[in-house]
Amino acid sequence: MAETVDQRAFLALVNAHRAVVNRVCRAYTATPGDREELFQEIVHQLWRSYPSFRGESTPVTWVYRVALNTSITAVRRRTRRPAHVPLESTAEPVSRETGGEDARLALLYRAIRQLDDVERALIMCYLDDLSYKRIAEVLGISESNVGAKLNRTKAKLRDLVKRME
């Protein structure tokens, strides 16, 4: 598979949004191995969906859609064998889970992982400062429903954090 113009453009797009993909992976998986597997699944899905990406939505909305859809439906592929490409980008150093801000972040991720799939998607979009309109576009629900769900999810997350401290 030779590198083509499409692949170069795709690579630039993925690299520009790799932090988003990484955060989604961290929210939907508990172990570095699962995270790496999910990261690869998402990149693969992004590549498969890339021909249909015509800029009708912003790149970040598109990446979010594919990443969240892949994460939510990853159950379909749990039995598949992992690919053999090591991705440093998805491996999480143990030191991040200890001390100061890293510990707070780890606590937040642990709490997010206790939410259900849709709540996780919602809270991630919120934390990444997507507007209600964008969140509604990603999830396929109304903006008012986004608001109502978000309030409930934030309250649930607050409770979870308290219990985990």
Add this chain to the structure above:
Amino acid sequence: MELDILEECWRKSSREDTPPELQAGTLIQLLRDKTQDVRRDARRRLRREATYYLSMLAVLVMGLADGLGFKSLLMMGGVALLLGGIMVTLWHAERRLANATLARNVRETLAELVSNLDAAGRAYLVAYVVFFVVAGSVVTSLVWFQYGFALRFLGVVLLAGGAIIWSYWSGRAYVEQMFRGNRAELESCLRQLDLQ
């Protein structure tokens, strides 16, 4: 700890914590491996199904074949056609499942996947029932040719009918077992989305 503090922590990490860039070589390798994985999995499931059908067909053919004459060659041809039809149906169902793109919004994607799973389940069930219908028809036709409308023929018709009904129910149970877990998960997500 206040949620606001954690949110700020998240946003700070979003700005600062960027993983290393993917390199072109890694990307190409990843895409190649993933594509192969998807194909390999579909092939494995199809091989497993083919084994089931081949075993059943082998039993049927051995029971009915009478030497290596014209009739048995005709039967072999029919068997190959039937198996080919079944495999094409299942391959199409697998392809639809594997090729679902996940670029639409979450609700549409989940609804499409549920519909794809249902279609795949139907394809598996139809293939299975058709197999029994064809096998039953072959057996009853042969008995009719050999014995005419005798009591034996009536018995075989009843047995074949029973086998077809059984194939429907056992096929449904098999398909449910195969897809129920995934379908339930997807439907649960759809319900979460609908919840006001």
